[in-house]
Amino acid sequence: MALVEVKDIFKNYFLNKTSLEVLKGINLKINQGEFLVISGPSGSGKTTLLNIMGCMDKPSSGEVFIDGQKTINMTSDELADVRAQKIGFVFQNFNLFPVLSVIENVEYSLLFKPWSSIEKRKKAQEALSMVGLSEFARHKPLELSGGQQQRVAIARAIVREPLFVLADEPTANLDHKTGEGIIALMKKRNQQHKTTFIFSTHDQKIIDQADRVVKIWDGEIQL
Amino acid sequence: MILKLAIRNIFRHRARSLITISTIVFGCVAIIFIGGFFEDVFLQLREGFIEAHTGHIQVYKEGFTQKGRVEPFNYLIDNSQEMISLIRQLPEVDYVTPRIQFSGLLSTGDNTVSFVGQGVDPQYEKSLSKDVGEDLRKAYKEGVKEGVTTLKIGQGLDSHDEYGVILGEGLAASIDAKVNSSVTLLTNTVDGSTNAIDTKVKGVFYTSSKSFDDIFLRMPLKTAQKLLNTESVQSLVIKLHHTDDTQEVRNTLKFLFKKRHFNFEIKTWDELAEFYTQTVGLFKKFYLIMRIIVCVVIVLSIFNTMNMSVMERISEIGTIMALGTRSKGVVLLFLYEGIGLGAIGGAMGVVLGCVVVQTISCVGIIMPPPPGANVGWLSHPMIVPRILLSTFVFSIFIGGISAFYPAYRASRLVITDALRYR
Ligand SMILES: Nc1ncnc2c1ncn2[C@@H]1O[C@H](COP(=O)(O)OP(=O)(O)OP(=O)(O)O)[C@@H](O)[C@H]1O
Numbered sequence: 001m002a003l004v005e006v007k008d009i010f011k012n013y014f015l016n017k018t019s020l021e022v023l024k025g026i027n028l029k030i031n032q033g034e035f036l037v038i039s040g041p042s043g044s045g046k047t048t049l050l051n052i053m054g055c056m057d058k059p060s061s062g063e064v065f066i067d068g069q070k071t072i073n074m075t076s077d078e079l080a081d082v083r084a085q086k087i088g089f090v091f092q093n094f095n096l097f098p099v100l101s102v103i104e105n106v107e108y109s110l111l112f113k114p115w116s117s118i119e120k121r122k123k124a125q126e127a128l129s130m131v132g133l134s135e136f137a138r139h140k141p142l143e144l145s146g147g148q149q150q151r152v153a154i155a156r157a158i159v160r161e162p163l164f165v166l167a168d169e170p171t172a173n174l175d176h177k178t179g180e181g182i183i184a185l186m187k188k189r190n191q192q193h194k195t196t197f198i199f200s201t202h203d204q205k206i207i208d209q210a211d212r213v214v215k216i217w218d219g220e221i222q223l
Numbered sequence: 224m225i226l227k228l229a230i231r232n233i234f235r236h237r238a239r240s241l242i243t244i245s246t247i248v249f250g251c252v253a254i255i256f257i258g259g260f261f262e263d264v265f266l267q268l269r270e271g272f273i274e275a276h277t278g279h280i281q282v283y284k285e286g287f288t289q290k291g292r293v294e295p296f297n298y299l300i301d302n303s304q305e306m307i308s309l310i311r312q313l314p315e316v317d318y319v320t321p322r323i324q325f326s327g328l329l330s331t332g333d334n335t336v337s338f339v340g341q342g343v344d345p346q347y348e349k350s351l352s353k354d355v356g357e358d359l360r361k362a363y364k365e366g367v368k369e370g371v372t373t374l375k376i377g378q379g380l381d382s383h384d385e386y387g388v389i390l391g392e393g394l395a396a397s398i399d400a401k402v403n404s405s406v407t408l409l410t411n412t413v414d415g416s417t418n419a420i421d422t423k424v425k426g427v428f429y430t431s432s433k434s435f436d437d438i439f440l441r442m443p444l445k446t447a448q449k450l451l452n453t454e455s456v457q458s459l460v461i462k463l464h465h466t467d468d469t470q471e472v473r474n475t476l477k478f479l480f481k482k483r484h485f486n487f488e489i490k491t492w493d494e495l496a497e498f499y500t501q502t503v504g505l506f507k508k509f510y511l512i513m514r515i516i517v518c519v520v521i522v523l524s525i526f527n528t529m530n531m532s533v534m535e536r537i538s539e540i541g542t543i544m545a546l547g548t549r550s551k552g553v554v555l556l557f558l559y560e561g562i563g564l565g566a567i568g569g570a571m572g573v574v575l576g577c578v579v580v581q582t583i584s585c586v587g588i589i590m591p592p593p594p595g596a597n598v599g600w601l602s603h604p605m606i607v608p609r610i611l612l613s614t615f616v617f618s619i620f621i622g623g624i625s626a627f628y629p630a631y632r633a634s635r636l637v638i639t640d641a642l643r644y645r
């Protein structure tokens with residue numbers, strides 16, 4: 001069984017009476033342990049597709065299965081629970097909470113786990129040491145560099161031991177070298193823990209790192 | 224965790240939160256101060272009225288309050304001694320004293336005016352000396368409970384001096400009576416014949432009620448009874464140790480009277496002091512209006528802060544939702560923030576309110592005479608625990624209320640749009 005499966009996905013946006021078809025019949029199966037890149041030019045629909053797979057958005061038609069569960073009929077609370085239990089997120093702008101310390105940011109991700117606060121703290125520390133930022137645990141995110149912030153974000157995504165991690169252009173706000181470091185970190189995690197990663201990028205160098213590349217062009221998958 | 228996030232967010236924009244909190248603190252201080260001030264005004268008015276005029280409870284013959292004005296002598300209490308010893312047995316009662324009231328003409332020879340006379344027991348209804356009477360609170364503190372009238376000049380009534388009377392300030396002035404002037408009192412006795420006595424002015428008094436001072440004079444009960452040719456009294460004035468016991472004593476008396484088949488009416492001070500009840504009603508309305516105004520200001524202030532907070536943090540809200548927080552969690556986040564603002568402001572307001580009230584109370588506020596009175600007084604606003612508690616709870620509540628709409632709005636955001644938002 002595929003970890004994530006999207007069947008015949010269409011997505012339309014309606015802008016003052018004119019309809020914009022962003023996704024035009026996407027079919028995609030992603031398996032456990034994959035390190036998958038979605039690439040394509042700007043405006044091709046990468047973010048839209050990732051949002052749908054991440055249970056943050058619903059397709060106009062088509063079906064989505066996460067871990068075999070059909071999600072398109074779920075309520076927004078049910079979708080929130082799926083996100084909380086099964087998906088890790090990494091964003092282009094890091095999106096850390098500036099008022100929380102680094103370790104608290106990581107812990108926030110465990111809000112919905114039935115663990116004790118001591119356990120949560122321990123897990124968060126492990127995740128931070130995995131991304132090499134143990135000594136920054138008590139710092140505020142804005143005291144860190146962009147690359148370090150994105151590492152915190154990765155720690156936040158993997159600490160909850162998700163089925164898969166979604167990362168929409170995780171390197172777009174970083175310089176090349178730092179971006180490569182981030183990808184290497186994700187790759188390491190993928191190899192060591194078989195964590196599934198799905199991310200999008202324009203960067204050819206990063207595309208080369210992926211096990212599997214899905215190219216999107218104007219809302220369709222290019223074979 | 225959401226609570227932690229909310230509290231941290233309060234301190235994110237220190238200046239802005241400080242202004243919001245200051246607004247709340249200011250509002251709370253205003254409520255606490257005005258509340259404490261009014262409470263003192265109520266107390267002074269109430270105790271003043273009870274002391275000077277009504278006592279806590281008055282007992283009359285059944286029907287007196289309805290028809291007593293027209294035919295006062297048809298409603299006299301004959302067995303007053305028996306009644307007094309019955310009432311005295313109640314532990315809450317300080318003392319019981321009989322009164323008889325009548326009207327007549329007062330003459331110095333040159334001038335004649337009408338008056339209302341009260342026969343009272345000088346042992347209980349003493350007059351305060353001027354310095355004590357100026358500050359009623361001081362008078363209560365010093366245990367002067369029998370204070371009724373305050374002497375302007377001269378001396379108070381004396382049971383051994385049967386023909387010494389004291390006149391209200393206005394009454395004395397209208398006939399130009401001085402201390403030691405002789406005045407003649409002319410009235411109808413209970414059986415309808417005319418009677419007169421010559422008396423001497425022992426003193427001139429005032430009370431907190433100007434209209435009272437303009438027509439009343441007081442004399443020993445015995446003298447009044449002699450003048451009216453009766454052994455009876457008209458009313459029994461009951462003074463309690465504590466005003467709060469009034470209703471309880473009233474009920475006990477009602478029960479006792481019923482058991483003995485006595486036909487008496489019982490009136491409590493609040494039924495008698497119409498002026499007090501009206502004034503309190505008016506002040507309470509002022510207070511309510513003030514609270515509403517303060518409430519609106521605080522609501523707007525917190526609402527504004529929270530709305531700005533939501534606008535600034537749209538992408539953060541998107542992140543929170545993406546990480547799996549249900550919309551209820553988002554609502555809570557902002558509700559906590561509003562409640563936190565309310566709680567901090569309320570707590571600081573209560574503390575500062577106490578300090579302000581205490582400080583002002585030490586100094587005192589000089590008050591003009593209340594309507595219908597001729598004595599100014601010094602108000603010492605009180606710290607009222609009930610008001611402190613209600614103000615604190617109120618500001619927390621207001622915090623929650625005013626954050627509700629912004630919180631709801633935040634929870635309605637569409638995740639993908641929120642994440643895209645720059
Ligand atoms: N909420 C929306 N309302 C209307 N149109 C939208 C909305 N979101 C996306 N679009 C449009 O859908 C198209 C695809 O957008 P999407 O963000 O998925 O592309 P992308 O491949 O992620 O592009 P980029 O590489 O620039 O991030 C774009 O033309 C965009 O303008």
Ligand SMILES: [Mg+2]
Binds near residue numbers: 046047048168169
């Ligand atoms: Mg995109």
